[in-house]
Amino acid sequence: MSRSPQATHHDTTTPQGPRALLRRHGPRCTPSRLRVPTLLSASDLHLPVTEVCEQLTCPGGAVHPTTVYRTLETLTVAGLTHAVHGPGPTRYGSTGDPHHHTACQQCGHVAALASEHLAEATRSIEELTGLRPDSSRSLLVYGRCASCYG
Structure with missing residues (x-):
């Protein structure tokens, strides 16, 4: 959507x-x-x-x-x-302030991460790969949450 x-x-x-x-x-x-x-x-x-x-x-x-x-x-x-x-x-x-998302690959938990916290990383990703945030200005970062890690 x-x-x-x-x-x-x-x-x-x-x-x-x-x-x-x-x-x-x-x-x-x-x-x-x-x-x-x-x-x-x-x-x-x-x-x-x-x-x-x-x-x-x-x-x-x-x-x-x-x-x-x-x-x-x-x-x-x-x-x-x-x-x-x-x-x-x-x-x-x-939908509120622009933000990115983190998603746990194990349990599926999704959390918001303020765009300002990833501003420099987003610029670096764009420069290195050409990948840009989608139309919602959001990136989705996968990993494992603290509850599932270990």
């Missing part, structure tokens, strides 16, 4: 945040389209569809994974969320 070429910080923590963003980006304001960006922004994590479903499930009512998947795809196309395709299931995060 594509997303807007330039990520900007979106305030999805207030009730008007997601609603205003959805109206500005075109998708209809459905309950799941309002709850998902708020959840991702509040958790500051990159979550697979199954975890998003678990966290959105209310007592007495389940959220269908297909609804969550379609919501995430719609929000990703609109640039309100982004998808990280790595080992394991695709994980979704809140």
Whole structure:
């Protein structure tokens, strides 16, 4: 899925945040389209569809994974969320300040890494290989997380 070429910080923590963003980006304001960006922004994590479903499930009512998947795809196309395709299931995060990602090749955990922390390394990678960040200005770095290393 594509997303807007330039990520900007979106305030999805207030009730008007997601609603205003959805109206500005075109998708209809459905309950799941309002709850998902708020959840991702509040958790500051990159979550697979199954975890998003678990966290959105209310007592007495389940959220269908297909609804969550379609919501995430719609929000990703609109640039309100982004998808990280790595080992394991695709994980979704809140689009905010530009950042890169690290992904554990063993457990699939994805973490954000502020672009400013890799600015010099990104320039060196571009000079040495010609490889540049994608349209979201993000690089994906694979390795093993501290929990899996050893």
